[in-house]
Amino acid sequence: MAETETVAADHQRNPTGFQVFVVRLRRNLRTTTPYFAVLGIVLWLVVWWLLCEVLKAPRFEKMPGPVMVLKELLSPEPFLGISIFTEEFYQHVYVSCRRIFFAFCIATGLGVPLGLLMGWSKRFREYTFPILETLRPIPILAWVPLAILMFRGFEGPVIFLATLASLYVTTLNTLLGVDSIDESYFRAAGCLGSKPHHVFLHVVIPGALPFIFTGLQISVGVAWFSLVAAEMVSGDYGLGYLIIDAYMNNVTIPMVIGMVTLGFVGWGTSVIVRVVGSRMMQWRTRALALENR
Amino acid sequence: MDQNPEPENPQSADHAAGRGHIEFKNVSKGYGEEWDWQDVVLDLSMDVEPGKLTAVVGPSGCGKSTLVNLVAGFEMPEKGAILLNGNRITGPSHDRIVVFQETALMPWQTTYENIIFGPKIRGDMDKQELHEEAIRLLDKVGLRDFRDKYPLQLSGGMQRRAELARAIVNDPEVLIMDEPFRGLDAMTRELMQEFFLRLFEEHRRTNLFVTSEIEEAIMLADKLIILSNRPTRVRQIIDIELPRPRDFHMLATEEAYRYKSTALEILHEEAMKTFKTERNTQSDFVEAFSRRNQN
Ligand SMILES: Nc1ncnc2c1ncn2[C@@H]1O[C@H](COP(=O)(O)OP(=O)(O)OP(=O)(O)O)[C@@H](O)[C@H]1O
Ligand SMILES: [Mg+2]
Numbered sequence: 001m002a003e004t005e006t007v008a009a010d011h012q013r014n015p016t017g018f019q020v021f022v023v024r025l026r027r028n029l030r031t032t033t034p035y036f037a038v039l040g041i042v043l044w045l046v047v048w049w050l051l052c053e054v055l056k057a058p059r060f061e062k063m064p065g066p067v068m069v070l071k072e073l074l075s076p077e078p079f080l081g082i083s084i085f086t087e088e089f090y091q092h093v094y095v096s097c098r099r100i101f102f103a104f105c106i107a108t109g110l111g112v113p114l115g116l117l118m119g120w121s122k123r124f125r126e127y128t129f130p131i132l133e134t135l136r137p138i139p140i141l142a143w144v145p146l147a148i149l150m151f152r153g154f155e156g157p158v159i160f161l162a163t164l165a166s167l168y169v170t171t172l173n174t175l176l177g178v179d180s181i182d183e184s185y186f187r188a189a190g191c192l193g194s195k196p197h198h199v200f201l202h203v204v205i206p207g208a209l210p211f212i213f214t215g216l217q218i219s220v221g222v223a224w225f226s227l228v229a230a231e232m233v234s235g236d237y238g239l240g241y242l243i244i245d246a247y248m249n250n251v252t253i254p255m256v257i258g259m260v261t262l263g264f265v266g267w268g269t270s271v272i273v274r275v276v277g278s279r280m281m282q283w284r285t286r287a288l289a290l291e292n293r
Numbered sequence: 294m295d296q297n298p299e300p301e302n303p304q305s306a307d308h309a310a311g312r313g314h315i316e317f318k319n320v321s322k323g324y325g326e327e328w329d330w331q332d333v334v335l336d337l338s339m340d341v342e343p344g345k346l347t348a349v350v351g352p353s354g355c356g357k358s359t360l361v362n363l364v365a366g367f368e369m370p371e372k373g374a375i376l377l378n379g380n381r382i383t384g385p386s387h388d389r390i391v392v393f394q395e396t397a398l399m400p401w402q403t404t405y406e407n408i409i410f411g412p413k414i415r416g417d418m419d420k421q422e423l424h425e426e427a428i429r430l431l432d433k434v435g436l437r438d439f440r441d442k443y444p445l446q447l448s449g450g451m452q453r454r455a456e457l458a459r460a461i462v463n464d465p466e467v468l469i470m471d472e473p474f475r476g477l478d479a480m481t482r483e484l485m486q487e488f489f490l491r492l493f494e495e496h497r498r499t500n501l502f503v504t505s506e507i508e509e510a511i512m513l514a515d516k517l518i519i520l521s522n523r524p525t526r527v528r529q530i531i532d533i534e535l536p537r538p539r540d541f542h543m544l545a546t547e548e549a550y551r552y553k554s555t556a557l558e559i560l561h562e563e564a565m566k567t568f569k570t571e572r573n574t575q576s577d578f579v580e581a582f583s584r585r586n587q588n
Contacts, residue, residue, distance in 0.1 A: 184395060187391070192390070283402075283403075
């Protein structure tokens with residue numbers, strides 16, 4: 001009797017994040033989705049290969065094909081100095097990732113509290129919203145000269161520019177997240193005797209979280225794109241620098257290597273954000289898993 | 294009604310159930326700007342008597358939720374006052390807890406966390422005592438095995454029960470329910486009504502129950518208040534004198550049927566007035582409403 005009870009209790013306990021992950025992965029592999037994804041990538045490579053290496057279509061003749069790029073990327077002694085066996089390659093990736101890390105952390109650390117406050121306090125929003133809205137349309141590239149004047153060296157300006165871009169996104173999404181919270185949760189909290197700080201802690205923050213994480217995913221993407229732009233203008237290392245440097249030297253293969261790497265690394269970072277998000281929002285993750293999504 | 298209990302200090306923690314007495318005194322409330330002002334509630338007076346279940350019915354959009362918001366203290370009347378045990382209501386408080394029309398369980402808290410939320414943040418209950426009370430309530434509403442689930446993982450009926458538990462744990466003087474069973478399928482709805490009936494009959498906690506289903510109102514209520522169309526006033530008060538404890542069979546009795554046809558007639562009249570004043574927009578509704586309640 002006692003035993004059946006514990007079994008029942010075990011069954012009721014919520015699965016850990018990892019267990020949920022495994023179950024979903026297995027279920028996913030049984031559907032067609034992952035296979036189509038692979039097929040899609042292969043198809044894309046084939047088109048690229050046909051255009052550049054087989055047909056040598058106009059406008060594509062200068063572009064290296066996938067076979068050339070892969071050969072170079074995987075060669076222990078790369079012709080043009082960049083492959084997965086060279087230290088330099090990792091140096092570029094590492095420097096860019098480090099910059100993204102700092103920019104993203106600063107932007108999140110500032111943007112989320114700022115957005116929460118703006119969403120929560122009407123007065124604070126009245127003060128800050130116009131500033132945000134006038135700064136936001138200024139393209140990041142327009143900040144380059146100022147950034148270079150403001151910060152010494154290479155790191156400062158690049159991180160500043162990447163931070164700025166993701167700060168807007170994070171702040172705005174957090175703000176919208178607070179706006180999106182249904183009035184009835186505030187009312188329920190009020191009914192149950194919440195003080196303002198309880199409301200902030202137990203309604204505003206968790207309620208805005210889904211929007212915050214959507215914002216953070218966009219914000220990493222935006223950080224990458226302004227980072228690369230900044231690295232092209234001012235830099236010594238980094239994937240953006242790799243691309244522009246190759247262009248200056250008239251070699252196209254490292255350029256494409258830089259681009260492809262950028263794609264994959266960028267994808268990786270947004271996956272990390274997504275995973276952290278779903279771990280922090282178990283209430284949502286579980287419900288979505290329930291719906292087989 | 295027997296003697297009013299002495300108005301007590303609403304702050305006192307261990308308040309016996311069935312003591313909350315709510316009075317609406319010439320309450321008016323409207324919405325809009327100066328140029329499109331609309332009175333929703335106009336000069337409305339009524340009583341929600343202690344220890345009784347007062348059901349409020351009225352045509353859709355007549356201002357039932359507005360009344361709930363006023364009692365709960367989410368909104369203030371433009372004129373008049375609402376009193377709880379003689380004291381004017383000035384804001385939300387845990388002596389009046391609302392069970393909302395749409396579920397308002399915090400989706401980011403488990404069932405258990407939701408239930409203990411109120412006493413926990415107020416810190417007015419011993420931790421161990423609160424835990425035991427929460428477990429007892431979870432048992433009572435049949436959600437013991439779901440204590441660590443999130444609201445989105447519960448069915449509609451379970452959510453309603455969890456929300457009832459979250460309200461009751463605070464031991465409010467008045468429980469305010471705004472069409473709490475709307476949106477449930479017929480079967481679940483019936484079960485919930487019976488469940489709620491038992492819950493009420495056990496404690497006789499003063500209850501303001503808003504609904505648009507006549508049968509639901511007759512089955513549950515001690516006193517049925519029918520509202521007029523907008524601007525809303527009390528159109529008719531009917532004392533429902535079916536014996537307690539009640540169950541579903543009583544709806545089939547002669548007496549219940551009389552209540553129902555009286556109420557329907559009045560409601561239909563009111564709905565037709567709305568229809569006339571608002572032209573054809575309401576016609577579908579009137580028809581649907583009468584059909585739903587007549588069969
Ligand atoms: N915050 C508001 N601002 C403007 N008008 C409002 C507001 N709240 C309610 N109203 C209006 O007041 C009227 C009554 O609304 P209320 O929600 O109280 O009706 P109800 O009887 O609860 O309707 P339902 O049966 O749909 O629940 C409606 O006409 C609505 O348009
Ligand atoms: Mg309503």
